[in-house]
Amino acid sequence: MAGAWRGVARSVGRSAARIGRNAWPYALAAVPAGVATWSVAETRMFTLRHDRVTTLAAGNEPLRVLHLSDLHLLPTQRAKLRWLRSLKDVEVDLVVLTGDLIASPDAIEPLRQALGGFLDVPGFFVLGSNDYTAPRWRNPLRYLTGPSSEDEAETDETPLPTDELRAMLTSGSWTDLTNRRDEVEVRGVRVTAVGVDDAHLDRDRFPDRAAATEAEDRVPTVHLGVTHAPYTRVLDAMADDGCDLILAGHTHGGQVRVPLYGALVTNSDLDTGRASGLHGWPGARPDRRGGEVSTWLHVSAGLGTSPYAQVRFACRPEATVLTLVQPRGEG
Structure with missing residues (x-):
């Protein structure tokens, strides 16, 4: 047996x-x-990230900044719209949008409804290429060879109602920073900002430095740089301008990342190590206590994708709340 x-x-x-x-x-x-x-x-695993940035002058209360980018919104994207509406309960003091907000003319009203709770919060915005013209199909493998060109981006594309989008975004308390400067006062902090149009389309024209005023000596100031595409020429100009924090999008964080390696591309001349997240500029290894970083760079991985490449891997769609605080040992 x-x-x-x-x-x-x-x-x-x-x-x-x-x-x-x-x-x-x-x-x-x-x-x-x-x-x-x-x-x-x-693509539907939306994430709200939080980070702290040491920028504020001594004695100020923390300032919360909501950074939104690259929504590439279509009116049929109900999950994304629901998630955006859910942000209404997030307490923020300032909103910054860094472009590529829509992918269709019909997306403007759904975007207004989704972000309506923030329209009365002070904010700044710039636009990206896909706020000017509708996206079209391109071979995604071409991105691995380097940034898409200006000619490629503008050939045979359908114009979007950009003026209507601008009118919606400025209907509340948000300011258009397209190649210009402006400022707001938030909780006793004078927030100055400089912005440029989309550098990926070579539309950026850095505005002249504004003359200093007596008020600058009396009111604590945070200086922001706002751009859609984080090209190094723009980042250098903003750092030279004295920006405490630069906010950008465009990269999608690489969109498809290799685990344990990171992003393969940024679709710009920014290094892949800074495809998303908070970094020093130009320093590659910042001291997060604020001791050695004069300019911070935050690149958002964004909330969307092109309608013709609706995939993400190891790179969840995101928005970020950046809490601006004073350096340790001050105050």
Whole structure:
């Protein structure tokens, strides 16, 4: 009897081995299918991130800044619209939008409804290429060879109602920073800002430095730089202008990232190590206590994708609340 059972066991083992040898091609084939499924699902895994930035003068209360970018909104994206509406309960003092907000003329009113709770909060915005013209299909593999060109971005594209979008965004308390400067006072802090049009389309024209006023000596000041595409020429100009914090989008955080490696591209001349998140500029390894960083750079991975490349991998769609605080040891 024991010998019979040993024979059965050997037979089962041989069968299992044959099945295993035959099954491994199917297992390998399942890997890309699983990655593709996850990449589509991840486009709806919206995340609200939080970070602290040491910029405020001594004695000021923390200032909360909501950074939104690259929504690429379509009116049919109900999950994204629901998530945006859910942000109404987030307490912020200032809103900054860094472009590529819509992907369709019909998206302006849904965007207004989704962000309506913030329209009366002081804010700044600039626009991106997809706020001027509707997206069209391009081979996504071309992004691996370098940034798409201005000519490529503007050829045979359909204009979007940019003036209508601007009118909606300025209907409350938000200020258009397209190649200009402005300022607001928020909770006793004078927030000055300089912005440029989309550098990816070579529309950026850095505005001249405003003359100093007596008020600057009396009211604590935070100076912001706002741009859609984080090209180094713009970042350098903003750092030279004395910006405490630069806010940008455009990169989608790489959109498809390699685990343990990071982004492969930024679609600009920004290094991939700063494709998203908070970094020093130009320093690559900032001291987060504020001791060695004069200009911070925050690049948002954004909330959307092109309608023709609706995938993300290891790069969840995001908005960020940046809390501006004073450096340790001050106050």
